[in-house]
Amino acid sequence: MIELNNVSKSFTLHNQGSAVIPVMEGASLSVKPGECVGLIGASGAGKSTLMRVIYGNYLAASGSVMVGGTDVATAEPREILELRRHTLGYVSQFLRVVPRVATLDVVAEPLLAVGTPVDAARDKAASLLAQLNIPERLWGLSPTTFSGGEQQRVNIARGFAHDYPALLLDEPTASLDAQNRATVLELITGAKARGAAIVGIFHDEAAREQVCDRFIDVSAFTPRSAA
């Protein structure tokens, strides 16, 4: 489902004397449907970078990033948008929403984008929010005013609203209490059971042992010159 082949990434800082910083080299990995792969490595080793390269908000310098038949490294913006709408979900660490939009609608939005009828989308959103213990009285409010943990859970609900065949999870259990953490792990297990290919970053060791089938140490992709 997700297949990276010899991917490299560098940043060129034009405003600092065109310094070129290589951050990733020879990254290859493959994730099959129903499999969850955990990215490990020290902070700054490039876990999030790799994830962003897969999602397409970082441009790979070379190599191929195949997700469900689309090469994210070379695809047109239109193709990537289509891929993100139907195939590739991403739960980032930050919630980015239009202010003033109700939480329920924020969570239902990915479903509306793939053409789910409004009522069905809102029902699914409501059940996810309930599962993640967001009190119903908050559903009509914008999540911009919520606490960090609540925003994180809204973000997760949004990421799991549509059944994406491929999912990227950037620390989904960070800043959650035990009960909510268990719910999130359940959601991940459920997604695996329906055949989703998952790439995740988990700092929480117990969590990653529970859901990940294997691990990839991204420090293997750190360019030698930089190390």
Add this chain to the structure above:
Amino acid sequence: MTPLLQVKNVAKMYGARIGCTDVSFDLYPGEVMGIVGESGSGKSTLLNSLAGHLTPDRGEVIFDTRADGPVDTVTMSEPQRRMLSRTDWAFVHQHARDGLRMSVSAGGNIGERLMAVGDRHYGSIRERAADWLGRVEIADSRIDDRPSAFSGGMQQRLQIARNLVTGPRLVFMDEPTGGLDVSVQARLLDLLRGLVREMGLSAIIVTHDLAVVRLLADRLMVMKDGHVVESGLTDQVLDDPQHGYTQLLVSSVLQV
């Protein structure tokens, strides 16, 4: 799929000075494209050249018309272009006053565009005007008030209603949230996003506000001195800018 709009090598000169040059892109149905750049970078010139307000000196602007398929709007006749701008196109000006008739009631402003495409039944025009006022969150009771009695944010929303009532397929927006306070801006963004999704609109939005494009636009084009220096997926251009100018632009944004 046929692109809704194909722009090929468009250039507009002001005498010897470059307005914008070598601009090419395809816009597909349902896509929202943002154009960013500092003032004087040629983004408004480009928008006006695309929308037929200025005549480009070079290049083609090919629009996929309902009746005849793709047609170059630069070389089409003036009446044809006018018809297009009343039916399939809409233009939201930065200053609502430029896009509204200030001496005609709010309902009249919306109805005028309906009448321009042949609607004649007073009752149904008024009904649709009231419906659109509701959609842009202006109270029914204000239908007979003149826009001069409206606040800036309300005028901007009225302008949007006036433009969208005829069900256009392509909307040009020049700084649609410029000069509005942030709470009104958020409301307008929400409204625009909903309309884009419900009506399947394509839109080209010129702005200098990167936060606005991040929330509204699928794709982004960065302009400097009349040239497009970078284009691509919005979050890719903002998170991983490749061109020096874009890097400067992104790193100059104040964090709130």
